[in-house]
Amino acid sequence: MPTETPQPDFVLVRPQMGENIGAAARAMWNFGLDRMRVVAPRDGWPNPRAVAMASGAGRLLDEAMLVETLPEAVADAHFVLATTARTREMTKPVYAPERAMQLAAAKIAEGQRVAVLFGPERAGLENADVARANAIVSVPVNPAFPSLNLAQCVLLLGYEWRRAAGEVAPERMQMDGSDWAAQADVEALAQHYEARMEEAGFFFPAHKAESMRRTLRNFWSRMPLTQADARLLHGILRQMVRWKDRGG
Structure with missing residues (x-):
């Protein structure tokens, strides 16, 4: 049985090629959608x-x-939303895919059932099909080549559904086994470098030393360091000092 996850029904209207139906199922499942309806497959x-x-x-096809x-x-x-490039012959709201799936998500959250229609590969939905829809979904494609493959269109709407359902973060940081450095970690690193640089005579001339220290502190505070980064930088400086003490 299809999952209980709130989602729209994707309706393939008179699809022609079995390969495209299978590819559409695969695209749906990529985004957690499993409510497929097939109308009169050729x-x-x-x-x-x-x-x-x-x-x-394959489970989507079985069900x-x-x-x-x-x-x-x-x-x-x-x-009901109809995916079509034909938008001039009827008076209906026309939504971009992103907005269409946002609207679908809102209606489903209210307890409504939403269906999204996808037409056959050769010519898309007929006017009689579109007439049954409440609104149109129009993909902003190249007007000189507006035809989308069935599975491509399903994939696009599936992705926009996942975004609308709040399951796609616009940006995230992948942490590789380390947490962010705390202020205490950054402070210890800054003091370590300042001390060694002081010994090396870096802060010269004297009247510029305070400004140079402030610039260095500002450098550390701007850098998004992890704890592993801090340990690495401590280690680099220690090794450089050891190398110097050994006479290079």
Whole structure:
């Protein structure tokens, strides 16, 4: 059975090639989506080529809802989005993928069921299909080549859904087995370097020494050091002093 995770239903309307259905399943599962509905697939169902292409996402195909008509596929939906490049022939809201999935997330959070329609590979959704949708999702593609592969479109909407669901951090720091250095760690490092640099006669002339020390402290405070970084810098300085004491 599909997971209980709140998510939209992805509806493949009259898909043609089994390979594309399988690739769409794989793209869905990449982003934790597993509610696939398939409307009147051209080459029948189940489709061995879809299974081969789905790879580890074959479960989605086993559990996919198979129906003959679009009305059956969206009968339980409260809000339907149609992915299409045809936006001039109907009066409907048109959303970019990011905004569409934000809206889907808000409606699903309110307890509504949302369906997203994807058309067949050759020509996309027909006007009669789009007419059943509440809104349109339009991908900002090259107008000279607007056709998207079915699985590509599914992948794009799946990614935007994951972003809208709050599962994609805009930025994160990968820590490699060390925590950030505390102020005490940075202070000890600064004092270590100042002491050795003082012995080396670095702070010269005397009237510039205070400004040089302040610049050095500012340098350490700007640097995002980990505890491992601090230990490394301590070790480098100690080894350099030992090397000097040995006569180079």
